Amino acid sequence: MAELRILYFAWLRERVGRAEETLALPTGITTVAALREHLIARGPAYAALAEPTVRVAINQAMAGPATAVGPGDEVAFFPPVTGG
Amino acid sequence: MAELRILYFAWLRERVGRAEETLALPTGITTVAALREHLIARGPAYAALAEPTVRVAINQAMAGPATAVGPGDEVAFFPPVTGG
Amino acid sequence: MARVAVQTAPFDVATELAALATGRHDVGGIGSFIGTVRDTAGGRQITAMTLEHYPGMTERALADIVAEAGRRWPLLGVTVIHRVGRLVPGEGIVLVLAASAHRAAALAATGFLIDWLKTRAPFWKREHFADGSTAWVEARAEDDAAAASWATTSRAES
Amino acid sequence: MARVAVQTAPFDVATELAALATGRHDVGGIGSFIGTVRDTAGGRQITAMTLEHYPGMTERALADIVAEAGRRWPLLGVTVIHRVGRLVPGEGIVLVLAASAHRAAALAATGFLIDWLKTRAPFWKREHFADGSTAWVEARAEDDAAAASWATTSRAES
Numbered sequence: 516m517a518e519l520r521i522l523y524f525a526w527l528r529e530r531v532g533r534a535e536e537t538l539a540l541p542t543g544i545t546t547v548a549a550l551r552e553h554l555i556a557r558g559p560a561y562a563a564l565a566e567p568t569v570r571v572a573i574n575q576a577m578a579g580p581a582t583a584v585g586p587g588d589e590v591a592f593f594p595p596v597t598g599g
Numbered sequence: 600m601a602e603l604r605i606l607y608f609a610w611l612r613e614r615v616g617r618a619e620e621t622l623a624l625p626t627g628i629t630t631v632a633a634l635r636e637h638l639i640a641r642g643p644a645y646a647a648l649a650e651p652t653v654r655v656a657i658n659q660a661m662a663g664p665a666t667a668v669g670p671g672d673e674v675a676f677f678p679p680v681t682g683g
Numbered sequence: 684m685a686r687v688a689v690q691t692a693p694f695d696v697a698t699e700l701a702a703l704a705t706g707r708h709d710v711g712g713i714g715s716f717i718g719t720v721r722d723t724a725g726g727r728q729i730t731a732m733t734l735e736h737y738p739g740m741t742e743r744a745l746a747d748i749v750a751e752a753g754r755r756w757p758l759l760g761v762t763v764i765h766r767v768g769r770l771v772p773g774e775g776i777v778l779v780l781a782a783s784a785h786r787a788a789a790l791a792a793t794g795f796l797i798d799w800l801k802t803r804a805p806f807w808k809r810e811h812f813a814d815g816s817t818a819w820v821e822a823r824a825e826d827d828a829a830a831a832s833w834a835t836t837s838r839a840e841s
Numbered sequence: 842m843a844r845v846a847v848q849t850a851p852f853d854v855a856t857e858l859a860a861l862a863t864g865r866h867d868v869g870g871i872g873s874f875i876g877t878v879r880d881t882a883g884g885r886q887i888t889a890m891t892l893e894h895y896p897g898m899t900e901r902a903l904a905d906i907v908a909e910a911g912r913r914w915p916l917l918g919v920t921v922i923h924r925v926g927r928l929v930p931g932e933g934i935v936l937v938l939a940a941s942a943h944r945a946a947a948l949a950a951t952g953f954l955i956d957w958l959k960t961r962a963p964f965w966k967r968e969h970f971a972d973g974s975t976a977w978v979e980a981r982a983e984d985d986a987a988a989a990s991w992a993t994t995s996r997a998e999s
Contacts, residue, residue: 524737525807526819568822572805575740591737591805595822598734598765598806599718599777599797599944608895609965610977652980656963659898675895675963679980682892682923682964683786683876683935683955697855700875708880708930715873716948717858722866772866787987790874790952797944829945 517586519550524593530563531592540586547571548580550590568595601670603634608677614647615676624670631655632664634674652679685753685761687745689736691768694778703760703780710759712786714793716779722772724820728813734767734776737805741765744804752781752796756788763796765806795833802830843911843919845903847894849926852936861918861938868917870944872951874937880930882978886971892925892934895963899923902962910939910954914946921954923964953991960988 517540523531544550551571554561563569571578572591584590601624607615628634635655638645647653655662656675668674686702688694696717704710720732749761762780770776777800781792808820844860846852854875862868878890907919920938928934935958939950966978 522737524805525735525809572737572740575737575743577803591740593737593805594807594819596802596805597808597820597822598736598804599801599826606895608963609893609967656895656898659895659901661961675898677895677963678965678977680960680963681966681978681980682894682962683959683984695855696858697853700854704877704931706931708878710877711879712877713873713875714951715871715875716944717871717873718944719862719868719870720866721869721942773862773864773868784879786874786876786955787983790948790955793872794948797948825945 519584519586520589521554522589522591524591526594527563527566527569527592530560532560540584545583545585546580547573547578547582547584547590550584551580551592564592566594569593570595603668603670604673605638606673606675608675610678611647611650611653611676614644616644624668629667629669630664631657631662631666631668631674634668635664635676648676650678653677654679684759685746685749686763687742687749688764689738689741689745689767690764691766694764694766694775696775696778699762699764699778699780703762703782707759707782709784710782711784712789713780713782714786714789714791715781716777716793716797717775718777718797720770720772720774720776724810727810729772729810730813731772731811732770732776733809733811733817734765734770735807735809736765736767740805745800748796748799748803751799752792755795756781756783756792757785758783758788758792761792761796763800765800765804767806798826798829798833801826842917843904843907844921845900845907846922847896847899847903847925848922849924852922852924852933854933854936857920857922857936857938861920861940865917865940867942868940869942870947871938871940872944872947872949873939874935874951874955875933876935876955878928878930878932878934882968885968887930887968888971889930889969890928890934891967891969891975892923892928893965893967894923894925898963903958906954906957906961909957910950913953914939914941914950915943916941916946916950919950919954921958923958923962925964956984956987956991959984
């Protein structure tokens with residue numbers, strides 16, 4: 516089955532209520548933007564994903580709304596970074 | 600008697616042939632430029648003072664041609680610095 | 684030539700300098716930046732800071748930043764160490780070292796590495812206050828501006 | 842708050858960092874530059890370098906440069922140590938440390954201090970070559986340009 520591994524970091528992890536989950540990739544979801552909309556529609560726990568500052572990485576590389584998402588990908592959502 | 604202490608550094612010290620000397624301040628010498636001309640006129644050992652890159656400090660502060668020279672001053676001649 | 688590490692343990696600057704330059708006779712200058720934990724933020728007293736990161740991506744992001752520095756300046760060695768976990772005021776968070784034959788490249792690369800790290804490496808800081816509350820540190824627009832200032836032009840000569 | 846030293850002995854970076862920042866909780870970043878002796882100059886092999894200076898004026902010039910840095914950036918501590926005498930390749934010549942609450946000030950001050958030191962502090966280097974000959978190092982136009990770049994504008998925000 517086509518699955519995605521989804522990770523959440525920092526306050527996004529706290530607001531979603533989990534650090535990671537596995538998602539069966541829904542038919543028709545092929546981009547970061549579509550995946551994000553799909554998750555937000557799942558319920559109030561995912562409302563934080565609608566924050567405009569949220570960043571996305573696909574397979575540990577920064578991604579944009581149009582970046583392709585496919586089976587087996589590791590997708591991470593997180594706030595702007597604050598290291599250093 | 601009105602005297603000046605004169606110091607030479609780096610290749611200027613080598614070309615003048617001494618690290619320092621005491622000079623009776625000649626009448627009418629009141630600026631760095633006049634002192635430099637006076638020294639150059641003393642003989643070939645002082646020819647290096649005519650090099651355009653030579654720097655001058657009066658009492659351990661950088662000076663220009665018009666800077667005043669007076670009794671008791673410490674006057675230093677040296678090449679452009681190359682530390683660091 | 685490049686050493687990148689993400690670790691909970693403190694780093695030792697003398698050890699890292701020695702690893703970078705001891706026995707080398709081609710290095711003319713080493714630039715360095717050490718980031719440390721302050722005890723105040725926005726006027727509030729901080730008792731500790733917790734650093735979270737994205738294992739795997741962090742190392743890749745740091746390696747990418749180091750590689751970009753190596754394309755921009757003639758570097759002879761680079762070290763980037765970033766700590767994670769709980770840190771208290773006075774402790775070192777991040778160490779950047781950049782060695783080159785000449786000081787301009789070493790200093791410019793040091794600034795570039797920390798500026799890009801701050802906006803591109805997946806670390807997140809949480810501050811712990813004296814009253815027991817905590818808050819995630821917010822990204823600063825001036826960090827974005829500093830990183831963007833390196834985006835298109837090399838500053839090797841600046 | 843400022844430590845300026847001219848010495849024949851080697852400096853120890855760890856000791857100087859500790860003296861500058863240990864026990865302090867207001868420092869957020871420390872910028873550093875270490876200048877080291879390379880083994881070549883203009884394609885020729887160098888076996889040693891001799892550094893001469895102008896005792897008295899050197900310390901005054903360094904103190905003036907440190908004071909100027911303190912006027913330009915909000916610094917919490919500065920260390921400048923410059924060695925004189927005979928040095929061999931690989932040895933440290935000069936150490937500059939600048940501590941501030943914020944990294945931009947620490948890094949800018951570090952660059953400023955070494956650039957101004959290079960053109961304003963009375964040190965002269967002589968290189969010793971493998972064949973026994975020696976030559977005084979000539980001042981470089983690019984060092985004058987680097988120093989001049991700081992002359993009129995503060996770069997605290999750069």
